Amino acid sequence: MKKWISGAIFCLLIPAVVLSGVYLFPARQYAFISLCVTVLSCLPVFIRFERKETGTKSLVLISAMTALSVLGRVLFTPIPGFKPVTAMVVITAMYFGAEAGFMTGSLSAVISNFYFGQGPWTPFQMFSWGLLGLIAGLISEPLKRNKLLLSLYAAFSGVLYSVIMDVWTVLWADGTFNITRYVAAIIAAAPFTVIYAVSNIIFLLLFSKPIGKILDRIKTKYGL
Amino acid sequence: MKAFGNIHPSVLMMYFLSVMLVSMFASNPIIQAEALFGGALFCLCIQKRGTALRDAGFYISLFLMVAVTNPLFSHNGKTPLFFLNGNPVTLEALLCGVSIAVMVIGVLLWCKCYSEIMTSDKFLYLFGRIIPKLSLVLSMALRFIPAYIRQSRRVSRAQKAMGLYSGKSISDRVRNRMRVLTAMISWSLENAMDVSASMKARGYGQKKRTDFSIFRFQRSDCALFAVCIVLLSVPLVGMAAGVTDFTYYPGISRIETSPAAVAVYAAFGALSVLPSVLEAKEAIIWKYYVSKI
Structure with a gap:
């Protein structure tokens, strides 16, 4: 019953947001609606996490992995675009499941922006990193076994992150989804996309084995 | 001001x-x-x-x-x-x-x-009551970061003292950071397990959490x-x-x-x-x- 109610609320909330955007802010409705919908689409996972019985161990583990990926972002500040955040999120998802991956990704965005500056881009980063973690968690077994698949996913996640953030740029700069500007933004961001993809591949190929070993060891040592 | x-x-x-x-x-x-x-x-x-x-x-x-x-x-x-x-x-x-x-x-x-x-x-303070678990995770992560930064400085100094990848070139810088990060990961996860054992020993999850804040609605x-x-x-x-x-x-x-x-x-x-x-x-x-x- 509860599930039905929360499902119904979500089914009603998104159209409500769309309508209020259309009536309140006609000129910038796309920016408003996209912002609200990204926030709303993160909520179900958060609510599930809040409701579920979660042991202290996994709570602390998620916060430690989040802190580590933020630390990675801080450590690599001097090299623009070359960040291990996505790699950490994917590794967390591979070893602790899709939900932990989503939580680590989206919380890393919130927390690292306490350092790098919060803004209207925060929900988009939460959404894209969370989504990357979620997908990695769903295909964790093949990712662990197959190096080629892992590097493909790494490249894909760099591109996906860039493409989602470009949607944000265009909606914010234009108010509407201007396809020429979107293409221009993708082209302008192409060097960064390449850096994202390459850095993800490097980090995942280098890290997934040693970190996976550490995580497996922790899992057996502490019985997770 | x-x-x-x-x-x-x-x-x-x-x-x-x-x-x-x-x-x-x-x-x-x-x-x-x-x-x-x-x-x-x-x-x-x-x-x-x-x-x-x-x-x-x-x-x-x-x-x-x-x-x-x-x-x-x-x-x-x-x-x-x-x-x-x-x-x-x-x-x-x-x-x-x-x-x-x-x-x-x-x-x-x-x-x-x-x-x-x-x-x-x-x-x-605002979200602690609405989303207790999430805000606990957030506050723990926020507290871990400065601790990790301190620890990673220690690790980095130790590695420099051993003369590992201390050059100025990009590949050296990247490799240095990577070594620090892997060392940090095992240290931090062991640390996290200690934290969770300590939380359990102090009865986390038995009752509602109490909290302290200095904010008063005047x-x-x-x-x-x-x-x-x-x-x-x-x-x-x-x-x-x-x-x-x-x-x-x-x-x-x-x-x-x-x-x-x-x-x-x-x-x-x-x-x-x-x-x-x-x-x-x-x-x-x-x-x-x-x-x-």
Whole structure:
């Protein structure tokens, strides 16, 4: 019953947001609606996490992995675009499941922006990193076994992150989804996309084995 | 001086959300200008003097970038200024770019003020009760970061002392950071397990968590809350009724000057300079008391 109610609320909330955007802010409705919908689409996972019985161990583990990926972002500040955040999120998802991956990704965005500056881009980063973690968690077994698949996913996640953030740029700069500007933004961001993809591949190929070993060891040592 | 920062977090959150909501999504140039002005003024109030000049340089270049590139991508509008590669560069698109730039910079300035005022402790205080587990995870992660930074400095110093990858080249820098990060991962996960054992030993999850906070909802907070609600509702109602609608395409519309529209401008103007006024008031009172000593 509860599930039905929360499902119904979500089914009603998104159209409500769309309508209020259309009536309140006609000129910038796309920016408003996209912002609200990204926030709303993160909520179900958060609510599930809040409701579920979660042991202290996994709570602390998620916060430690989040802190580590933020630390990675801080450590690599001097090299623009070359960040291990996505790699950490994917590794967390591979070893602790899709939900932990989503939580680590989206919380890393919130927390690292306490350092790098919060803004209207925060929900988009939460959404894209969370989504990357979620997908990695769903295909964790093949990712662990197959190096080629892992590097493909790494490249894909760099591109996906860039493409989602470009949607944000265009909606914010234009108010509407201007396809020429979107293409221009993708082209302008192409060097960064390449850096994202390459850095993800490097980090995942280098890290997934040693970190996976550490995580497996922790899992057996502490019985997770 | 942070008179505004001492206000109760719930009022602060309400205030920032409402100002950002209106300034992000309003298309009327007067409202955008008011948001930019209020944000800039408040930024100047709470910031150190030295950083303002450097920031101004960044914002001006951002302004030019957004404003100038818009006509290159958008060919709507009915007054072409000149043609570039066979595409019209229109007055409307140029002005629309200026308005977008004003909006973006206004929102960035408000976000900056938000980060300065809504520190993470206030954020956690507000959301600790609604989302206890998430906010516990957030606060633990926030506490881990400085500890990890300290530890990673130690690791890095130790590695440098051993002469590992201490060169200046990019590959050395990357490899050095990677070694530090792997060392940090095993250290931090072992540490996390200790934390969780300690939490369990102290009875986490047995009963509801107690918490401590120094925020009290005072009468002045209540008054400010009411003022904010009134000042916010005027622009919201006005925007919903379409009093301040403004469009750039196909032609630039006239700036609305009906009494209702003026009321919206006045209310939002008051809302956006409110924190700066509070800061100024506090500064004057302070000066007055100092002069009496």
